[in-house]
Amino acid sequence: MRTNKTIKNRGAVSNPEGRFENEKREIFHDGWDIDAFDNEPLPALETILLEERAKSIINRNDSPDIGFDQSINPYRGCEHGCIYCYARPSHAYMNLSPGLDFETKIFYKADAAKLLEKEISKANYTCKPIVIGANTDPYQPAESKLKITRSILEIACQYQHPVAIITKSSLIERDRDLLSKLAEKKLIKVAVTITTLSVELKKILEPRASAPQGRLRVIRGLSELGIPVRVMAAPMIPMINDIELEHILESAKNAGANYAGYTFIRLPYEVKDLFKEWLKTHFPQRAEHVMSLIKQMRGGKEYDSTFGKRMRGEGEFADLLAIRFKLACKRLKLNCVPSAELATHHFIKPQGVDKKQLLLDL
Known part of the structure; x- marks a missing residue:
């Protein structure tokens, strides 16, 4: 359903039906009292938390352009409301909208820790680093209440299992006690995403994510704990935040990051329409130019999911962005030393978990 009005602290401008729905709805005004209809503010949207009963918790990945094999996503949907989110x-698979529903109807996996303990106890399980938050942020606002990510880290500490975290939230500072224990045995890496250093742009681009200075504080604090920290300048959006690339990298380096990466904006399925709607709402003068540059980096399309191209794009603009990133990293001495592999030899396989679970089920 489309409203064409913005809602405070929400990223999407509308709540369109998912691609699997047969019917579409649209607000219709009968023409009476037009001024009142146009000026009437939209009510604030409440976040609804919904429990999801998962049968397994570890996702396996075989994509050649993603550098990990295993991941865990404690939440489905994300309150941060980043308009560009590829998740x-x-x-749509939940019969909900990728628009405002994605930001306001959050599914959480209450038994994540128990499922993880059960899965890593299996005889055929091979210990490999698990990335927490590859899809949606594991430290989104709901985590402050539910503490599901923290419960996963407790299992990682208990059984000495290596993990990597991707976040743009300062809430990660809450778990310094667990992170420091993992760091002692080289069992933890963290990637902090910084999309922009502009507070004003952050408010409309990723409305409920932590402020840029808060993320730099996270980088500084984690680095002081001896945790390898990577800054992700992501996603880069032409004519929106790409001009900030070098400044983001420099600020992160000064805060203690020694590694860096970047990605180009991805617009799969419904995201492309939501993003274009966002552009017309917030940057109407440059909306067409932004989309034109995105198409140039996608072989004339709005999105190309081809492995090797989807993260970085192609063409002159993409090549220039890659050169700028490389030169900035060289000047700032980022990525000078290969990131050390997380330790796996400390892993302690849980014993008797399946038997314990059977007794609980009985």
Whole structure:
């Protein structure tokens, strides 16, 4: 359903039906009292937390352009409301909208820790680093209450299992006690995403994510704990935040990051329409130019999911962005030393978990 009005602290401008729905709805005004209708503010949207009973918790990945094999996503949907989020289309599988529903109807995996303990106890399980938050942020606002990510880290500490975390939230500072224990045995890496250093742009681009200075504080604090920290300048959006690339990298380096990466904006499925709607709302003068540059980096299309191209794009603009990133990293001495592999030899396989679970089920 489309409203064409913005809602405070929400990223999407509308709540369109998912691609699997047969019917579409649209607000219709009968023409009476037009001024009142146009000026009437939209009510604030409440976040609804929904429990998801998962049968397994570890996702396996075989994509050649993603550098990990295993991941865990404690939440489906994300309150941060980042308009560019490539995970938005997953809400269509729940018969919900990738628009405002994605930001306001959050599914949480209450038994994540128990499922993880059970899965890593299996005889055929091979210990490999698990990335927490590859799809949606594991430290989104709901985590402050539910503490599901923290419960996963407790299992990682108990059984000495290596993990990596991707976040743009300062809430990660809450778990310094667990992170420091993991760091002692080289069992933890963290990637902090910084999309922009502009507070004003952050408010409309990723409305409920932590402020840029808060993320730099996270980088500084984690680095002081001896945790390898990577800054992700992501996603880069032409004519929106790409001009900030070098400044983001420099600020992160000064805060203690020694590694860096970047990605180009991805617009799969419904995300492309949501993003274009966002552009017309917030940057109407440059909306067409932004989309033109994105198409140039996608072989004339709005999105190309081809492995090797989807993260970085192609063409002159993409090549220039890659050169700028390389030169900035060289000047700032980022990525000078290969990131050390997380330790796996400390892993302690849980014993008797399946038997314990059977007794609980009985």
